[in-house]
Amino acid sequence: MKTYDLTEAAVRDLNQALHDQSPECVEREFEVLNPKGQHNIACGIDQNLSVDIKGHAGYFCAGMNKKAHVTIHGNVGQGVAENMMSGTVRVKGDASQAAGATAHGGLLVIEGNAGARCGISMKGVDIVVKGDVGHMSCFMGQAGSLVVCGDAGEALGDSLYEVHIYVKGTVKSLGADCIEKEMRDEHIAELTDLLNRAGVDEDPASFKRYGSARQLYNFKVDNVSAY
Amino acid sequence: MCGIVGLYLKNPALESKLGELFEPMLIAMTDRGPDSAGFAIYGDEVGEGSIKLTLRHPDDEYDWEGLADSMRHQLRVELSWMQNANVTVFKVVGEEAQVRGWLEENAPDVLILSVGQSIEILKEVGLPENIAGKFNLKNMKGSHIIGHTRMATESAVTMEGSHPFSTGMDLCLVHNGSLSNHNRLRENLKREGITFETENDSEVAAGYLTWRLRQGDSLKVALEHALEDLDGFFTFTIGTRDGFAVMRDPIACKPAVLAETDDYVAMASEYQALTTLPGIENAKVWEPEPATFYVWERSA
DSSP states (O other): OEEEETTTSOHHHHHHHHHTTTTSOSOOEEEEEOOTTOSSTTOSOBSSOEEEEESOOOTTTTTTOBSOEEEESSOBOTTTTTTOOSSEEEESSOBOSSTTTTOOSSEEEESSOBOTTTTTTOEEEEEEESSOBOTTTTTTOOEEEEEESSOBOSSBTTTOOSOEEEESSOBSOBOTTEEEEOOOHHHHHHHHHHHHHHTOOOOGGGOEEEEEOOOSGGGOGGGGGGO | OEEEEEEEESSGGGGGGHHHHHHHHHHHTGGGOOSEEEEEEEOSOOOTTEEEEEEEOSOTTOOHHHHHHHHHHHHTOOEEEEEETTEEEEEEESOHHHHHHHHHHHOTTOEEEEEESSEEEEEEESOHHHHHHHTTGGGOOOSEEEEEEEOOSSSOSSSTTOSOEEEETTEEEEEEEEESSHHHHHHHHHHTTOOOSSSOHHHHHHHHHHHHHHTTOOHHHHHHHHHHHOOEEEEEEEEOSSEEEEEEOSSOOSOOEEEEOSSEEEEESSGGGGTTSTTGGGSEEEOOOTTOEEEEEOOO
């Protein structure tokens, strides 16, 4: 295992060392000490690595992640795992705004609460939040799933495309074109799998499902004639 | 983009170290605001019937002693003063209106940065590190302090546009964001008798709170009204003689993080600015909710 103490090493050096593993992997385990809220820690990894960040991280932590398993033992700032492609990012504390923004794949687990716009414009990532999510979560979410074991803030799923949203607690309000939907067997199965993968012990039957009503402009075939 | 930071001590034993604890917080926010910086520190209170003014003159060699002597003789007031770089604190046994009026007439070049019983405001154009050094921040004592590092957007990089803004006795506000209804609000507040020194949007927010407090609102009630009446993006940190508050707008696109231990409450735009505080590893650290205010006040 290789240890980087960010009071001594620069984030840029850490990230370079992580990137150096992509053509040929010679070191699979990394530990990052004293992150002290610095931004862009463990961004752009493209290898099956295990990275443990011991403390609070700043913005865009584990952004653009591919294949790696990144665990943050603390809170993270804005945009954790933004544009993730694959792998797993786990936040032991809270996440600030725009967690998992635009992410295409992989699994993001937030063991605390997530702030506003969690999963904004998500494109295939699975996000499991043990606590609450803030307002405008899943805004324009295109694909993937969002599981919220606590409560959701205002305008959940506004202008949603195909993301599956599961919420156990209360939803303050639904965004435009987002509706509650029937929980069928395939959804229970999907949610069971997501909870298992996230290591979260909750009863899938206690969740409600939300999705797109598909009534906005871009869902109407009549509008094709405009082009 | 701007950086804001605040530190409110719950444990009086730390008051002698307020400046030392706060200096690295301010400097950590340099990359959010390298244009100007400033802070408002609360402490060294004057008694009832007295006021404390922070005054600034652009000339480092300004004759403060002469000014103090004239004020003493012409207003027949007791007065003591101390200088810190080009800023001076006057402690006067007297009324705000009388002293303010006299200064406007007799020393129009002197800028009044703050008036109150506890507050002192120090601010300047330049890098936070240089400003902290210039005013010897690390040796300052007090009960609470709020600071700002500015990246100018709504008005020029000038001393006048630097935060913090104070528009009333002991009230001070720092702002990250931009207000969209500040012009109309400024006109309304002027009619209510609030005076403004600049065209800056953040000063309007300070003026608004001054006006509400003057109407008899508690800080909490004033902030409730502010959430209704202020339109735009904001994270505010607010200081009063006994209190400290943090508030975010409903959209909450301007960052904020709070930390609390038995010894202090700290606020910063980014967690990076809190990492040098004692016991931060085990502090309760959280992001303040949108459209919500958090208030800490010393019980009277």
